[in-house]
């Protein structure tokens with residue numbers, strides 16, 4: 481499909497410049513073949529996958545924090561059980577994704593060290609606080625809704641282990657989105673104060689959810705490269721538009737107002753016109769200056785430090801076992 485191929489970040493290479501091995505690889509991608517860990521792949525392809533899958537895995541793990549915060553305060557036993565199940569699912573997603581990244585020759589420990597040292601990112605959305613119970617509804621509805629919009633196409637991504645991990649993740653994200661919407665339904669049909677909490681949660685989570693899809697296409701550094709390699713199947717703006725088109729009628733059904741005075745149905749394009757998020761705020765959050773960045777990284781650092789004795793114990797056991805096997 482793509483006549484061009486990217487050699488390394490930001491540089492597109494024309495077919496004439498490709499080595500026979502690179503051209504054969506691009507042909508496989510264009511034909512829709514799945515690339516498997518034992519297959520030859522360009523170094524840029526491997527690095528891009530490690531960056532994206534690693535960032536995705538970190539997002540799943542950090543994403544447990546804003547919701548875990550509400551487990552002890554969920555309003556009913558049933559809601560508490562559902563929330564615990566959802567948070568556990570996110571831990572599982574992180575694990576599948578770390579495993580997928582490991583097939584590319586990087587360990588989970590290395591990825592965690594890169595995160596803690598600020599060399600890797602996690603999704604901007606998890607740097608916003610969950611202040612009320614309605615925020616848990618908004619996170620499920622909007623954040624998991626945006627995640628599904630981004631991740632359903634990734635089931636067809638060119639790298640086999642990533643595509644297969646996404647199949648199960650998407651099934652579970654669907655349940656997450658529904659549980660969020662169900663909380664919102666309950667809130668909007670409750671007291672006037674509860675309805676107000678639901679509107680306030682939508683007001684605070686709308687633009688951060690739009691930011692989840694990444695910068696606008698003109699500012700996206702990796703999209704051209706990643707789409708040529710079918711690591712990404714759609715551009716950031718395409719998915720953001722689809723998300724808005726899907727979510728606005730859901731907000732209307734709830735009787736809530738999307739906090740965007742420019743929001744209008746555009747008959748000609750068959751989608752909504754809407755205001756872009758504040759990209760300065762987005763880049764501030766990426767630089768570590770969001771409301772909860774320090775708290776989130778602090779929690780990950782603490783978990784890493786608290787788990788040191790387990791890692792050391794496992795290493796000591798593995799070394800002892802290896803020595804015993806060698807002696808025998």
Ligand code: 3HC
Pocket residue numbers: 531532535536537539540543570601602603604605623624627630691692693694695699700701702703706712716766
């Ligand atoms: N948060 C943090 N960083 C972001 C970002 C966001 N929302 N959007 C973009 N960025 C970063 C990119 O990582 C890149 O920085 P880098 O070069 O240091 O890695 C830079 O901004 C430029 O953006 P690009 O558009 O060039 O980056 P990508 O091509 O990688 O596109 C993406 C960004 C759309 C997020 C893409 O990486 C992607 O589709 N990733 C897979 C899905 C994913 O990671 N989802 C996390 C969402 S949360 C989640 O899944 C948990 C669930 O339980 C809700």
